[in-house]
Amino acid sequence: MTQKLEYADHCGHAPSIDEAERMATLLEATQNYRVLRRLRPPIPSPVREGAPVKRAVVVDVETTGLDHAQDEVIELAMAAFEYGADGFVGCVSGSFVALRDPGRPISTEVTRITGITDSMVANKAIDSTEIENFLSGTALVIAHNASFDRPFCERLCARFATLNWACSFREVPWTKEGHECAKLGHLAISNGMFFDAHRALDDCLALVAILSRPLPRSGRTGMACLLETARRRRWRIRAVGAPFASRELLKSRGYRWETRAGFPRAWHIDVNDEELERESSFLRTTVYHRADAYIDATAITAVDRYSARC
Numbered sequence: 298m299t300q301k302l303e304y305a306d307h308c309g310h311a312p313s314i315d316e317a318e319r320m321a322t323l324l325e326a327t328q329n330y331r332v333l334r335r336l337r338p339p340i341p342s343p344v345r346e347g348a349p350v351k352r353a354v355v356v357d358v359e360t361t362g363l364d365h366a367q368d369e370v371i372e373l374a375m376a377a378f379e380y381g382a383d384g385f386v387g388c389v390s391g392s393f394v395a396l397r398d399p400g401r402p403i404s405t406e407v408t409r410i411t412g413i414t415d416s417m418v419a420n421k422a423i424d425s426t427e428i429e430n431f432l433s434g435t436a437l438v439i440a441h442n443a444s445f446d447r448p449f450c451e452r453l454c455a456r457f458a459t460l461n462w463a464c465s466f467r468e469v470p471w472t473k474e475g476h477e478c479a480k481l482g483h484l485a486i487s488n489g490m491f492f493d494a495h496r497a498l499d500d501c502l503a504l505v506a507i508l509s510r511p512l513p514r515s516g517r518t519g520m521a522c523l524l525e526t527a528r529r530r531r532w533r534i535r536a537v538g539a540p541f542a543s544r545e546l547l548k549s550r551g552y553r554w555e556t557r558a559g560f561p562r563a564w565h566i567d568v569n570d571e572e573l574e575r576e577s578s579f580l581r582t583t584v585y586h587r588a589d590a591y592i593d594a595t596a597i598t599a600v601d602r603y604s605a606r607c
Contacts, residue, residue: 321334331489332489333486333489333490333491334489334490334491335490335491335492336485336490336491336492336499336502336503336506337490337506348381348382348383348385349381349382350379350380350381350385350387351379351380351381351436351437352377352378352379352380352434352435352436352437353377353378353379353380353435353436353437353438353439354375354377354432354435354437354438354439355375355376355377355378355438355439355440355501355504355505356373356374356375356438356439356440356446356450356501357373357374357440357441357446357497357498357500357501357504358370358372358374358446358449358450358497359371359372359407359411359413359496359497360407360449361399361401361403361404361407362407363445365445365448365449365452365605368399368449369397369399369400369401370397370423370449370452370453371396371397371398371399371403371407371411371413371418372394372395372396372397372411372413372418372496372497373393373394373397373423373428373450373453373497374392374393374394374395374496374497374498374500374501375392375393375394375428375431375432375501376389376391376392376498376501376502376504376505377389377390377391377392377431377435378390378505380437380520380524382524383521384517384518384519384520384521384522384524385518385520386505386508386509386520389502389505391431392498392501392502393427393428394497394498395421395423395424395427396413396417396418396421396423397418397421397422397423398418398419398420398421398422399418402415403415403418411496412496423453425453425454425455425456428453428454428456428457429454429456432454432456432457432460435460436460436461437460437461437462437463437527437599438450438457438460438461438462438463439462439463439464439465439504439508439523440462440464440465440603441464441465441466441481441500441504442464443463443464443466443467443602443603444464444603447462447603447605448604448605451604451605458604458606459600460600461527461598461599461600462527462599462600462602462603462604463523463524463526463527463599463602464602464603465504465507465519465523466479467479468522468523468526468527469508469512469519469522469523469526470522471484471519473514474513474515475512475513475514476513481500481503481504481507485503485506485507487513488506488507490503490506507519508520527599528599529569529570530569530570530596530597530598531567531568531569531596531598532567532568532569532572532573532594532595532596533565533567533594533595533597533607534566534567534568534573534576534577534580534592534593535555535561535563535565535593535595536552536563536564536565536580536584536593537561537563537593538563538585539563539564539580539584540584543583543584544564546583546584547564547584548564550566551566552564552565552566553565553566557605561593563593567597573594577592577594580592595607
């Protein structure tokens with residue numbers, strides 16, 4: 298604030314956006330400063346004339362807790378944009394944001410993180426018909442932690458369960474591309490941006506902008522990488538009946554223990570087509586020690602992925 302006032306006193310006015318940008322560019326040119334710019338809508342990538350585009354929707358929810366079976370959504374936001382098969386990202390074409398009364402007090406911790414208070418959500422509801430209308434024509438739903446967001450979204454509107462889903466947190470190789478981590482705030486900073494985090498719509502708009510940017514090493518957009526992985530079929534392998542002694546080996550290989558009710562208690566991992574045979578061979582030779590051991594493998598498409606049903 299002091300620097301802004303000094304500039305205003307010297308020039309007779311507060312700096313315009315163009316003037317402020319020139320100042321930022323000068324600072325960056327010294328290589329002693331990095332300047333963060335407030336998030337702006339993404340600039341569309343070049344696209345061939347007549348190339349087909351589809352509609353994607355980025356979703357984000359704020360909730361009373363982490364358990365989708367017991368906690369409640371207090372805010373839902375969606376941002377729609379067009380995309381091309383080559384990773385082209387168009388401008389945001391529509392947005393949706395709504396608050397919801399969870400029917401119980403919001404904890405002080407949730408209010409601290411989200412800024413959402415009991416008075417803000419009092420008597421508020423989210424209309425599933427309005428959600429369905431917004432999702433009309435959508436080919437892909439994207440969330441930055443789809444395994445968290447999708448089960449909550451499906452409780453709000455059944456239409457979410459019928460759409461293709463992708464997770465920008467898991468399905469873009471952020472760290473291999475040179476980013477420090479895959480957290481949304483860190484990705485924004487790496488791209489020279491800042492935004493008001495932990496409000497659902499701001500998170501959605503930030504993710505659209507980040508997906509539109511070229512990745513540091515490959516030069517591909519984040520959206521291009523996301524589409525490539527989202528199109529692939531995956532396999533959920535469950536090491537049913539694996540000996541207790543193999544638990545550390547399975548854990549070190551990336552298997553996770555199933556804790557959800559209604560699912561077999563077993564270590565599991567998701568792999569692609571190319572990894573299926575290798576993983577099956579590993580289980581037969583190293584875990585079960587039987588060449589004819591049955592491997593519990595279920596195909597998972599983008600319609601099923603990250604659902605509470607899988």
